[in-house]
Amino acid sequence: MIKTIIFDFGDVFINLDKEGAMKNALNLFELHEFPEDLSAVNSIYEQGLMTTDEFLEFYLDNFPNLDKDDILDAWNFILKDFPKHRLEFIQKLAEDKTYKLILLSNTNELHIDWIKHNVRFYEDFKSCFDAFYLSHEINLRKPNATIFDFVLEENKLIANECLFIDDTLENIEAASKLEINTWHINEKTEDITSLFTIKSDLF
Incomplete structure (x- = not known):
């Protein structure tokens, strides 16, 4: 579960x-x-x-x-738009309080500064999460197993009760080795808002 x-x-x-x-x-x-x-x-x-x-x-x-x-x-140059429907999706999840929500991103200071200045609802987005981990702030980076161990230990989580969602295969493989459930999302054909349809077998 x-x-x-x-x-x-x-x-x-x-x-x-x-x-x-x-x-x-x-x-x-x-x-x-x-x-x-x-x-x-x-x-x-x-x-x-x-x-x-x-x-x-x-x-x-x-x-x-x-x-x-x-x-x-x-x-x-890599940073583009943040569709509003994805913000609404995570806000609804946060309101429901059914799941603990954690963000785990390989993100550097320049990129997060750009996002803060260009995504007007960044703080609203950040406030949806119970924990918000950026690689440059915790000095750990995916796909190293240490970053997943850190998240599990810091939040007292059981690996097989977690679902990790990422678009990068090596990150998914690293999490899977720790018995964390995963979704290797295809950003070209899938959207995070379809989570409970695509991964219905886990919920």
Whole structure:
């Protein structure tokens, strides 16, 4: 029996353009593929192990022909719209108080700052959750098992009484290994508001 629902943020609530963002970055940085050292820095920043100033300085040092605004625009390019019907869905779930609601997202400071400034109902959204975990604030990142262990222990949860929803397969696989129920949502064909129809077998 599901007692707790753990939600990802990007492509579950807020729409992302991952392919467009990568194409835009490659064009801006004049690269054919994204090198491992840049990906590693992005991951470190997403875990809050590097400040925003350090992160921007790294990119400006490596791409001296660009300025701060170029980097910021490229970094935030991935973030798109947040459909209102998804807010209404989570608000209804919060009002019903049937399930414990947790958000667990690989999100960095620049992205959450952009969302705070551009999604007018962000605080209303955040208030729907019993716990709200962003990777840069807790220094942990999916798909590492430690982040799931942290959530389970912090909230005194039993793994098989939880449902974890994410659009990234490696995150889903990591949660499944801990006996957490999962939904690998397809952001192109599925919507979080169909949760109780698509995963009716769990409820």
